[in-house]
Amino acid sequence: MATSPIKMVLVIGASGKVGKSTVKALLAEGFQVTGLTRESSQVTLPADVKHVKTDYSEASLREIFKGHDAVISTVSSIVPGDALAIQKTFVDAAIAAGVQVFVPSEYGVDTSNRSAPEYIPFLADKLQTLDYLKSKQDQISWIAICSGSMFDWGLNIPGFAGWDVLARTVTIYDGGDVRYEATNLDQVGRAIAKSLRKLELAKNQYVYVNSFTVTQNKILNALERVTGERFNVSKGNVEELWQEGDAKWKEGQPLGVISMLAGAIYGKGGLAQYSASKGLWNEKLGLEQENLEEFLRTYVAEKKQ
Numbered sequence: 001m002a003t004s005p006i007k008m009v010l011v012i013g014a015s016g017k018v019g020k021s022t023v024k025a026l027l028a029e030g031f032q033v034t035g036l037t038r039e040s041s042q043v044t045l046p047a048d049v050k051h052v053k054t055d056y057s058e059a060s061l062r063e064i065f066k067g068h069d070a071v072i073s074t075v076s077s078i079v080p081g082d083a084l085a086i087q088k089t090f091v092d093a094a095i096a097a098g099v100q101v102f103v104p105s106e107y108g109v110d111t112s113n114r115s116a117p118e119y120i121p122f123l124a125d126k127l128q129t130l131d132y133l134k135s136k137q138d139q140i141s142w143i144a145i146c147s148g149s150m151f152d153w154g155l156n157i158p159g160f161a162g163w164d165v166l167a168r169t170v171t172i173y174d175g176g177d178v179r180y181e182a183t184n185l186d187q188v189g190r191a192i193a194k195s196l197r198k199l200e201l202a203k204n205q206y207v208y209v210n211s212f213t214v215t216q217n218k219i220l221n222a223l224e225r226v227t228g229e230r231f232n233v234s235k236g237n238v239e240e241l242w243q244e245g246d247a248k249w250k251e252g253q254p255l256g257v258i259s260m261l262a263g264a265i266y267g268k269g270g271l272a273q274y275s276a277s278k279g280l281w282n283e284k285l286g287l288e289q290e291n292l293e294e295f296l297r298t299y300v301a302e303k304k305q
């Protein structure tokens with residue numbers, strides 16, 4: 001599909017964690033932004049954003065999407081068949097409204113790997129959305145942003161993937177030298193905005209980005225330097241971490257997926273290790289990598305942690 005420069009961009013789930021960072025980056029890149037939320041949402045979006053609410057019916061979406069060049073989905077769910085599964089409706093409505101490009105809710109591990117849902121069940125919905133988009137790419141372009149572990153999102157959840165920054169404790173898995181890709185929320189937003197600016201390059205592609213490639217030991221060293229304190233360290237095993245989540249998941253506890261996600265970040269399935277195998281898009285997009293220690297210094301200061 002031929003493309004023309006993107007001007008009007010709509011963000012689905014604009015008040016969410018990725019949604020907020022995306023809106024911020026789009027405004028900074030000079031796009032005109034519409035933020036979509038559910039009817040029930042009580043949030044206030046930034047003054048420069050046109051706020052529209054929907055019941056998520058296809059008819060409502062088709063009307064709302066009209067006039068937009070790009071639609072970005074940032075909806076989220078850890079339960080298969082829930083919010084991520086309704087993205088097919090978004091795609092149909094976007095095609096009917098003449099939207100040029102749809103960015104599905106990815107922003108995580110590498111879903112170009114067909115076995116990804118074996119490690120994190122809700123990824124089945126993400127793969128299905130991408131398969132659907134690929135089958136329609138003569139009518140609408142797509143961009144899959146692959147950003148690995150959401151770094152600050154994870155640090156904000158005490159205990160996630162072994163870290164509790166405030167308590168100065170960490171569980172180090174498999175010796176702590178497993179390399180993986182980590183991306184901060186604002187960097188995800190910038191990756192989306194910059195991909196839209198370089199649409200000819202990014203359309204119908206998996207776009208691999210990060211803030212930094214890290215290991216747990218590198219993070220621990222940096223955290224100890226910026227806090228000036230020693231962390232209490234325990235040891236863990238990636239396979240056991242993932243198996244524990246899988247067992248909970250199979251018992252019907254959806255939150256088991258959190259341990260499966262952490263296990264995947266630390267190497268299970270090889271889904272968050274792509275900078276060497278796939279090559280990063282940061283330079284092509286004009287998206288600077290970040291400095292781990294500088295980032296953590298600011299993070300710790302802002303959180304007063």
Ligand SMILES: NC(=O)c1ccc[n+]([C@@H]2O[C@H](COP(=O)([O-])OP(=O)(O)OC[C@H]3O[C@@H](n4cnc5c(N)ncnc54)[C@H](OP(=O)(O)O)[C@@H]3O)[C@@H](O)[C@H]2O)c1
Nearest residue numbers: 013015016017018037038041075076083105107108149150
């Ligand atoms: N790799 C990682 O470590 C990592 C970490 C976090 C997230 N992610 C990914 O990033 C994406 C966005 O996640 P997030 O954490 O930013 O999400 P979030 O803040 O939890 O939610 C985003 C938005 O989704 C909308 N939403 C939630 N349930 C919905 C439903 N049933 N129907 C319609 N809309 C619904 C809500 O919008 P309104 O209430 O405003 O309508 C919400 O603001 C997801 O694909 C997620 O898997 C990856």
